[in-house]
Each structure stands twice: as structure tokens, then as C-alpha cells.
Amino acid sequence: MKRITLVLTLLFFSVAGAFAQLENPVSWSYVAKKTSKTEATVYLKATIDEGWHIYSQNVKAGGPTKTVFTFSPSKDYTLVGKTMEPKPISTYEKTFKMNVSYFENEVIFQQKVKLNKGETVVKGKLEFGVCNDKQCLPPAEVTFSIPVK
Template identity: 40%
Template sequence: MKKILVLVFLITSMGYSQILAPVKWSTTVKKVSNIEYDLIINATIKPKYHLYSLKVPEGGPLPTVFIFEENENYELVGNMTEDKGHTTFDPVFELNVKYFETSAVFKQRIKLKTKKALKVIGEIEFMTCNDTSCVTGYDDFEIAIQ
């Protein structure tokens, strides 16, 4: 029964996702070598909201997901990494869940297959919650590599 209530809670709060924008995203690039770069995606989170981790337990909130558009000019190296964050018991989901407050930094290393300038294009799917509601969100990103 509790899982059904959580599902209803999430569905009804999704309608507010177009109005509320509890997370603002920005990007930077760090050159690691002649052919490798770290793509850095920063989340600025409004007070009282939590942004959830890349990995959450089954039955928990929706994780933060980064989807990179395929491009023959680069390849992803390893998996996306994230800040340490906080792990605590979430009474809504009745699970220990990792989340971020105020800000979060996600990094993805790429390896270039060309010397030409290119753009890394992708999207972010995420969920944020406060004490009264949850908001699912979606954002696009485009990162230029010179």
C-alpha cells in the first residue's frame, strides 16, 4: 500500500515539473591529455531540495541519468562519476538513499578520435524532492571541445 501511495505522490507531483525548476545545470571541460577530456556537469540545487544519485536502490527515487548522443568522433571512457553526497534513510521510500544538497558535480571522461572541434550532445533525466513533493526533470546539454 505504501508503494502505491508513493507512486500516486510522484505522478501527481510530476505535473509541477514544468513550473518548478529546482535544479540548474551548467557544463565545463577540463583537458586531461591531447586526446582525453573530462566533461564536468554541475548541478545547482535550490534550498530544501535533494537531487538523487546516479545509483539508487530498487524501489527508491528515480536516479540521475546522463544520456550521451552517439558520435563517431569520441568515445566515453569509463563510467560517469559523482561527488560524495549524503546517504541517509529516506522515510518516503523506506530506504537508504544517496542524494545531493545545494550542488553536485558529475564527470565523464571522453577520448577523442579526431583532431577536429566537436560538440558532445546529451540529455539529463533527474528527480528532486523536498519535504512535501517530488519533481522529475529533463534538460539538454551541449559541450564544445575545441
């Protein structure tokens, strides 16, 4: 009897852990468009499931996990300015005792690059936090590789 209880308990935690890891309410897509022979804009789009939101790049310390872009250094391109974002929704959240800025449904971030070479690949990673009205998932990190042709 003890053996059956132990097996069932282990099975329960294994299945629950697998389902928890499957929850991924944000998907990312990327595209780059040349704006001239020597410049391009990289677009990083987050599609967010209904009821969820991700946070702006401009969340103050002490708040939720903000969205952070880290571009890999390259001789092929140079970043021009900071990664831009549209105007976020801003709301006071009691949990953090501060106004926080976030996006729902979808958001497109933009990064301008100066091209030192005709074709290249812009690489990097992004980190973001995602929450709904009941829970926040652990911060997620995604790598990207965006061809510029």
C-alpha cells in the same frame, strides 16, 4: 452567475498550472576541459535551490528517480568509464523503506572522453528527480551540448 463561476474556476486552474510549471529548483551548467591531446573531461554541474535535493546515479530499484546520463553516440569521441559523482549524502527514507543517496546545494558529475578528433561537441541528455521535505516534482529531462576545444 454560473458563467462567472465557470470563468473564475478556469482562470484559477490556468494560473495554478502555470505557477506549478515555473518551479524549477535545479539549474545545470556544463564545461569541458582537455586533459591531453586525446582526452577530455566533461563536467555537468547541478546548482540546487535551498531545501531541495537531487538523487545519486546509484539509487536502487524501488527508490526515487535517480540521476541518469545518456550520451549521444559519436565518431568524434568515446566515453571512458562511467559518469563519476562525489560522495553523496545517504539517509534512510521511510517513504521508500530504504537508504537513498542524494546531493544538496550543488554537485558536479564528471565524464571522461577519448577524443577521436581535435574539437568536438559532446551531446546527450540527463534525467533526474528533485524533492524537498514536502514534495517531489515529476522527473525532469534536460538535453546538453558541450563543446570540447
